[in-house]
Amino acid sequence: MAYRWKNDLTHADVTPKGLFLNRRQIIAGLGAGAILGATGTRAMAQEALKPNSYEEITTYNNYYEFGTGKDDPARYADALTTAPWSVTIDGLVDNPGEFSMEDILARMTIEERIYRFRCVEAWSMVVPWNGFELSDLLNMAGVQSSAKYVAFETALRPDEMPGVAYRVLDWPYVEGLRLDEAMHPLTIMATGIYDKPIPNQNGAPLRLVVPWKYGFKSIKSIVRITLTDTQPGTSWNKAGPNEYGFYSNVNPTVDHPRWSQATERRVGGGLFAGREPTLMFNGYEEVANLYTGMDLAENF
Template identity: 50%
Template sequence: MRYTGDIGLLPSDITPESAWRSRRRFIQGVALAPLALGVSGFAQGASGGSPAGPVLPAERNAEWPVIDAANSWQDITTYNNFYEFGSGKGDPADHAGHMRLDPWAVRIDGAVRHPMTLDIDALRQLAPLEERVYRLRCVEAWSMVVPWTGYALSHLLERVEPTEEARYVVFTTAVQEDVMPGVKRRILDWPYVEGLRIDEAMHPLTLLTFGVYGRELPAQNGAPVRIVVPWKYGFKSGKSLVRIHLQAARPVTSWMRAAPTEYGFFANVNPDVPHPRWSQATERRIGSGLFAPRVRTQKFNGYEKYVADLYQGMDLHRQF
């Protein structure tokens, strides 16, 4: 890619407190016990060959089908970009297990009529969860197919009621410097910040994501909540969110700040727009083997018919 007045919604507002507290105790007691957590209150880095962690039931949504079979749990949980834990693909699985995930809250504020701070249970219960199989394409020219669990971000944004000034949605991720080696090394300016135009954020493909392979997100995949924007390069899908802020001005995101000639705001998957140091015309499917033939990258990562109208009239070579 050639990048040339608070209304707080508590768990008890949705489900009786006794019910959601019992549910959390049950899930943690039954599902997490076999994982042998080393330190109470810390995440478990799931990197084995079989899905692990608390089950997150959801109905399959087949509205946007993907022909390719999903990658394995091993692929998905051991080959990651999560620079807070290091720049190596195996660093997140090695280090993210020490991330503290409980308690967790996400602030939704800015140009909204009803700002909220929600804990993770309340956030999960805002809309029915569904499983969606999405392609994930990263700027390093590799791809995966991942069965995510979540709901359209629009459900949350509609609840807070964006004002007329809300043109962009900004996502801020967690910083836990004592357990995040990449934060100590200052690979980027922290916290990690990403953003979408409001119409991109409201698109039904944009997923507020809580799970993968029917289980709660492992820490290295962005636990406990992340964004997945499947027609964009993977760095647009912020992990481990702590704030969602709506505003009038386009934000300067983390990679734009770090390398403005390489990373643009839109970051739509586009085989015709190369990165300054490599081509994006083809990709390698993770799990296919080092000697498997590369395949042609699909514009908008295969979702062109669903999202191309968002960019009518734009020069996607210049507005990358």
């Protein structure tokens, strides 16, 4: 893509650092199996919205390497050593190798992106990410013309990640995007939240953010990126192929087998907040052309 994405959401849509909502109330009102996802649009950003706090963003997480409870990552992820850190970029690239975080950050342009994240079980929050476009990193490695997909892999450190002792998923955690999805300017590699380094429980030091997809596509603590000509396996698709497809775009017309995805509830609205219609692609209409001619119910 030749253009760079322009931010629609502003700090009016997120909570000041010193302000946060009653977390017990939020947790009581949400399903225990919620998986973070993304939703955002200019119209929604302009509506009245109780925004989200740094506290909420960093204490209610899915990161099964540290446990399946929503507060497990915040309790245990500080054991993860995030410096030094390196990322291997290999496969169909001109410049394969192991790149240190220092080297990566020295070459990338860090900017703020305020995205609305949405979970599979129909709740959303607004997160001010700091990071860089994934396309810049891939271009640094030199994508070869035969590449069609990008595969990602999370760190696997049993001594630091107590959750991997349980076969909840097939470790290490892996994800994948089609190359055009990866190169879209909305797709970023996040390195921070609220202008602070990204906390371990949110995927330090480097995580993927794809705002028009459900949050489980946004793989955390990345150690390997591989360019390939075949569609890679993804952790949730392998664990439940009838529930979690490779694409995992937010599509309100396709229900999850165990719940409807047609409406959502905003975190911070209280236990009795009304629901609102879920927007296709979370409202990011600029990605619709990536799927022209595809059956999005079959390719879910």
